Amino acid sequence: MTMVFTNADWALLLLHFLSLSLLAIGGAITTAPEMHSYLVTQKLWLSDSQFTASIALAQAAPGPNVLFIALLGWNVGMNAGGGAAAGAHAWGTAAIGLLLAMLGMLLPSTTLTFVMTRWAHRNRELRAVRAFKQGMAPIVIALLVATGWILARAQVQASGHALAWLLSAATALLVWKTRIHMLWLLAIGALLGAVGWL
16 A cells, blocks of 8 residues: 655644544543544545554554554554555654654643643542543443444454454453453454464
Protein backbone atom coordinates (compact mmCIF):
# COMPACT_ATOMS: atom_id res chain seq x y z
CA MET A 1 0.00 0.00 0.00
CA THR A 2 1.68 3.21 -1.18
CA MET A 3 0.48 6.79 -0.94
CA VAL A 4 1.76 10.34 -1.14
CA PHE A 5 1.81 12.08 2.22
CA THR A 6 1.97 15.86 2.57
CA ASN A 7 2.76 17.92 5.67
CA ALA A 8 -0.99 18.45 6.01
CA ASP A 9 -1.50 14.67 6.17
CA TRP A 10 1.08 14.37 8.95
CA ALA A 11 -0.69 17.19 10.81
CA LEU A 12 -4.04 15.41 10.37
CA LEU A 13 -2.57 12.19 11.74
CA LEU A 14 -1.25 14.01 14.81
CA LEU A 15 -4.49 15.97 15.29
CA HIS A 16 -6.59 12.83 15.05
CA PHE A 17 -4.59 11.06 17.75
CA LEU A 18 -4.58 14.21 19.91
CA SER A 19 -8.37 14.30 19.79
CA LEU A 20 -8.75 10.55 20.37
CA SER A 21 -6.48 10.77 23.37
CA LEU A 22 -9.12 12.69 25.28
CA LEU A 23 -11.75 10.05 24.41
CA ALA A 24 -9.64 7.07 25.48
CA ILE A 25 -11.68 6.33 28.58
CA GLY A 26 -10.66 2.87 29.69
CA GLY A 27 -7.47 2.88 27.64
CA ALA A 28 -6.41 3.53 24.08
CA ILE A 29 -7.96 0.27 22.88
CA THR A 30 -11.44 1.70 23.45
CA THR A 31 -10.85 4.18 20.63
CA ALA A 32 -9.98 1.45 18.11
CA PRO A 33 -13.36 1.65 16.31
CA GLU A 34 -12.85 5.35 15.62
CA MET A 35 -9.24 4.74 14.58
CA HIS A 36 -10.42 2.04 12.19
CA SER A 37 -13.04 4.35 10.74
CA TYR A 38 -10.53 7.14 10.20
CA LEU A 39 -7.36 5.28 9.18
CA VAL A 40 -8.91 2.45 7.16
CA THR A 41 -12.31 3.61 5.91
CA GLN A 42 -11.98 7.39 5.50
CA LYS A 43 -8.31 8.07 4.76
CA LEU A 44 -7.33 4.65 3.33
CA TRP A 45 -3.95 4.99 5.03
CA LEU A 46 -4.10 1.38 6.31
CA SER A 47 -5.67 -1.83 5.10
CA ASP A 48 -8.01 -3.87 7.31
CA SER A 49 -5.35 -6.53 7.71
CA GLN A 50 -2.68 -3.99 8.75
CA PHE A 51 -5.06 -2.54 11.32
CA THR A 52 -6.04 -5.86 12.90
CA ALA A 53 -2.47 -7.20 12.75
CA SER A 54 -1.20 -4.10 14.56
CA ILE A 55 -3.65 -4.65 17.41
CA ALA A 56 -3.09 -8.41 17.58
CA LEU A 57 0.69 -8.07 17.62
CA ALA A 58 0.65 -5.38 20.30
CA GLN A 59 -1.75 -7.38 22.48
CA ALA A 60 0.45 -10.48 22.23
CA ALA A 61 3.64 -8.57 23.03
CA PRO A 62 4.64 -7.89 26.62
CA GLY A 63 4.26 -4.29 27.61
CA PRO A 64 1.55 -1.68 27.77
CA ASN A 65 -1.72 -1.93 25.87
CA VAL A 66 -0.98 1.32 24.03
CA LEU A 67 1.73 -0.29 21.89
CA PHE A 68 -0.80 -0.82 19.11
CA ILE A 69 -0.85 2.95 18.59
CA ALA A 70 2.87 2.84 17.82
CA LEU A 71 2.29 0.02 15.32
CA LEU A 72 -0.58 1.87 13.65
CA GLY A 73 1.59 4.99 13.30
CA TRP A 74 4.50 2.86 12.06
CA ASN A 75 2.33 1.21 9.40
CA VAL A 76 0.85 4.53 8.25
CA GLY A 77 4.38 5.95 7.97
CA MET A 78 5.67 2.85 6.20
CA ASN A 79 2.83 3.08 3.66
CA ALA A 80 3.52 6.80 3.20
CA GLY A 81 7.18 6.02 2.52
CA GLY A 82 6.44 3.48 -0.18
CA GLY A 83 6.59 0.26 1.83
CA ALA A 84 9.50 -1.72 3.22
CA ALA A 85 10.99 -2.18 -0.25
CA ALA A 86 11.54 1.60 -0.50
CA GLY A 87 14.42 1.34 1.96
CA ALA A 88 15.66 4.03 4.32
CA HIS A 89 13.07 6.61 3.26
CA ALA A 90 10.22 4.27 4.25
CA TRP A 91 11.89 3.45 7.56
CA GLY A 92 12.24 7.17 8.26
CA THR A 93 8.62 7.94 7.47
CA ALA A 94 7.59 4.92 9.57
CA ALA A 95 9.48 6.39 12.53
CA ILE A 96 7.76 9.76 11.98
CA GLY A 97 4.35 8.04 11.92
CA LEU A 98 5.17 6.14 15.11
CA LEU A 99 6.32 9.29 16.94
CA LEU A 100 3.33 11.40 15.85
CA ALA A 101 0.81 8.71 16.78
CA MET A 102 2.34 8.09 20.20
CA LEU A 103 2.81 11.79 20.97
CA GLY A 104 -0.77 12.49 19.92
CA MET A 105 -2.19 9.66 22.01
CA LEU A 106 -0.10 10.17 25.13
CA LEU A 107 0.35 13.91 25.59
CA PRO A 108 -3.25 15.10 26.21
CA SER A 109 -4.42 12.07 28.18
CA THR A 110 -1.31 11.97 30.36
CA THR A 111 -1.60 15.66 31.19
CA LEU A 112 -5.33 15.41 31.91
CA THR A 113 -4.90 12.25 33.98
CA PHE A 114 -2.15 13.81 36.07
CA VAL A 115 -4.12 16.96 36.82
CA MET A 116 -7.48 15.27 37.41
CA THR A 117 -6.11 12.44 39.53
CA ARG A 118 -4.52 14.91 41.89
CA TRP A 119 -7.79 16.85 42.11
CA ALA A 120 -9.94 13.71 42.54
CA HIS A 121 -7.65 12.36 45.23
CA ARG A 122 -7.93 15.58 47.20
CA ASN A 123 -11.74 15.52 46.76
CA ARG A 124 -12.38 11.75 46.88
CA GLU A 125 -15.18 12.12 49.45
CA LEU A 126 -17.29 14.34 47.20
CA ARG A 127 -20.44 12.68 45.96
CA ALA A 128 -19.78 13.90 42.41
CA VAL A 129 -16.37 12.22 42.32
CA ARG A 130 -17.80 8.89 43.51
CA ALA A 131 -20.71 9.14 41.04
CA PHE A 132 -18.32 9.89 38.18
CA LYS A 133 -16.25 6.79 38.92
CA GLN A 134 -19.34 4.56 39.07
CA GLY A 135 -20.84 6.09 35.94
CA MET A 136 -17.74 5.48 33.86
CA ALA A 137 -17.86 1.68 34.21
CA PRO A 138 -20.69 1.06 31.69
CA ILE A 139 -19.12 3.48 29.20
CA VAL A 140 -15.79 1.66 29.32
CA ILE A 141 -17.51 -1.71 28.87
CA ALA A 142 -19.47 -0.44 25.86
CA LEU A 143 -16.32 0.95 24.25
CA LEU A 144 -14.52 -2.38 24.73
CA VAL A 145 -17.46 -4.26 23.17
CA ALA A 146 -17.38 -1.90 20.17
CA THR A 147 -13.65 -2.57 19.76
CA GLY A 148 -14.23 -6.31 19.86
CA TRP A 149 -16.97 -5.97 17.28
CA ILE A 150 -14.74 -4.05 14.84
CA LEU A 151 -11.90 -6.55 15.18
CA ALA A 152 -14.16 -9.60 14.81
CA ARG A 153 -15.95 -8.12 11.79
CA ALA A 154 -12.64 -7.35 10.10
CA GLN A 155 -11.45 -10.91 10.71
CA VAL A 156 -14.63 -12.42 9.25
CA GLN A 157 -14.37 -10.19 6.18
CA ALA A 158 -10.69 -11.01 5.69
CA SER A 159 -11.01 -14.75 6.15
CA GLY A 160 -14.53 -15.35 4.89
CA HIS A 161 -15.08 -17.76 7.81
CA ALA A 162 -18.10 -17.20 10.01
CA LEU A 163 -16.31 -19.42 12.53
CA ALA A 164 -14.42 -16.27 13.54
CA TRP A 165 -17.61 -14.92 15.14
CA LEU A 166 -17.96 -18.08 17.20
CA LEU A 167 -14.29 -17.96 18.20
CA SER A 168 -14.62 -14.29 19.22
CA ALA A 169 -17.70 -14.98 21.33
CA ALA A 170 -16.10 -18.03 22.96
CA THR A 171 -12.93 -16.07 23.71
CA ALA A 172 -14.89 -13.21 25.26
CA LEU A 173 -16.83 -15.66 27.41
CA LEU A 174 -13.66 -17.45 28.53
CA VAL A 175 -11.94 -14.17 29.43
CA TRP A 176 -15.01 -13.06 31.37
CA LYS A 177 -15.80 -16.29 33.24
CA THR A 178 -12.39 -17.92 33.77
CA ARG A 179 -8.88 -17.00 34.79
CA ILE A 180 -7.30 -18.29 31.58
CA HIS A 181 -4.61 -15.85 30.51
CA MET A 182 -5.38 -14.02 27.28
CA LEU A 183 -2.05 -15.02 25.73
CA TRP A 184 -3.17 -18.67 25.74
CA LEU A 185 -6.32 -17.68 23.87
CA LEU A 186 -4.27 -15.65 21.37
CA ALA A 187 -2.00 -18.66 20.87
CA ILE A 188 -5.01 -20.91 20.21
CA GLY A 189 -6.35 -18.39 17.67
CA ALA A 190 -2.94 -18.22 15.98
CA LEU A 191 -2.79 -22.01 15.83
CA LEU A 192 -6.28 -22.21 14.31
CA GLY A 193 -5.22 -19.62 11.73
CA ALA A 194 -1.95 -21.44 10.98
CA VAL A 195 -3.72 -24.72 10.25
CA GLY A 196 -6.22 -22.91 8.02
CA TRP A 197 -9.36 -23.23 10.13
CA LEU A 198 -9.73 -19.45 10.22
